[in-house]
Amino acid sequence: MRQLVVGAAQLGPIQKADNRADVVGRMIRLLDDAERAGCDLVVYPELALTTFFPRWYMDDQVDVDGWFETDMPNDATAPLFTRAREAGVALSFGYAELTPDGHHFNTSILTDKTGTIVGKYRKVHLPGHDQFDPDRTFQHLEKRYFEPGDLGFPVWNALGGVIGMCICNDRRWPETYRVMGLQGVEMIVLGFNTPAVNSQKSEEGAEKRLFHHRLCLQSGAYQNSTWVVAVAKAGIEDGHPLIGGTMIVNPNGEIVAESQSLEDELVVHSCDLDDTQFGKRTIFDFARHRRIEHYGLITRQTGVKAPN
Ligand code: CDT
Numbered sequence: 001m002r003q004l005v006v007g008a009a010q011l012g013p014i015q016k017a018d019n020r021a022d023v024v025g026r027m028i029r030l031l032d033d034a035e036r037a038g039c040d041l042v043v044y045p046e047l048a049l050t051t052f053f054p055r056w057y058m059d060d061q062v063d064v065d066g067w068f069e070t071d072m073p074n075d076a077t078a079p080l081f082t083r084a085r086e087a088g089v090a091l092s093f094g095y096a097e098l099t100p101d102g103h104h105f106n107t108s109i110l111t112d113k114t115g116t117i118v119g120k121y122r123k124v125h126l127p128g129h130d131q132f133d134p135d136r137t138f139q140h141l142e143k144r145y146f147e148p149g150d151l152g153f154p155v156w157n158a159l160g161g162v163i164g165m166c167i168c169n170d171r172r173w174p175e176t177y178r179v180m181g182l183q184g185v186e187m188i189v190l191g192f193n194t195p196a197v198n199s200q201k202s203e204e205g206a207e208k209r210l211f212h213h214r215l216c217l218q219s220g221a222y223q224n225s226t227w228v229v230a231v232a233k234a235g236i237e238d239g240h241p242l243i244g245g246t247m248i249v250n251p252n253g254e255i256v257a258e259s260q261s262l263e264d265e266l267v268v269h270s271c272d273l274d275d276t277q278f279g280k281r282t283i284f285d286f287a288r289h290r291r292i293e294h295y296g297l298i299t300r301q302t303g304v305k306a307p308n
Helices: 020-036 061-065 078-087 168-172 174-181 206-224 273-281 296-300
Strands: 003-010 041-043 090-098 104-111 117-122 155-158 161-167 187-192 227-232 235-237 240-242 247-249 255-258 265-272
Touching (some): 020 265, 041 187, 161 168, 168 187, 187 206, 206 227
């Protein structure tokens, strides 16, 4: 048994006017709960420190850069790192990263139990568009504000297991899980901000969106025999509803714990990393069963080319 007690720290809405210090205060309260629950690791959402700003169109780069962090930790997040070190709890959370040489990424980090950053991931699959789109009921401008991640899908030997990260839309792509699966991943942690309505299909609401969310997490976990911990930013941000659905999925693809609210809420589960071994040895023993001679199109071709 290799138990890792994980706290999936869902955040309720963060309004545009809320400041980082207030948000970090909320994150610390969830960390306090996690310490009481005996957590080894607390996972927070994508872009955890601010509202989901890509829904707002901006053309002044100074305004855009105001949503980004140039250092991590920084003055706003230092109290979270300090509290995590005191509690001996590892962290993972997402933020908008502006690098010293001017690159913009949608990033998440993993720390060890001393608050030292041991892993960094930059979101690869950026959804949405890069120009104002008048046909949408609201904007999703990730392609405007971020560059695609340049770090691939690494995994880390950390917390007694093999841990990987991805971010929100990445969870919809089987390649995300498989690249980490090929590195023996035992737990994938991710945060998400998923609108409760489809801006291009108004009849698609929260129920269908939660169905797609669960479908992706459960199949990714099962097909790679890994734990998946997915953490929402939930509720209504400045009039824009986000789904909840923070959940922990076991390597059989079963949901073992799920949030009940659209508010700040800690979902805790003790995950045995050894539960990943049976699937990895049997039906998803990649070395025995994969047929890579038939998979070339996946890396040779991006879009669809139908037969004439
Ligand atoms: N944040 C994020 O990646 N959200 C997307 C919304 C897709 S709709 C443009 C998601 O996959 O949930």
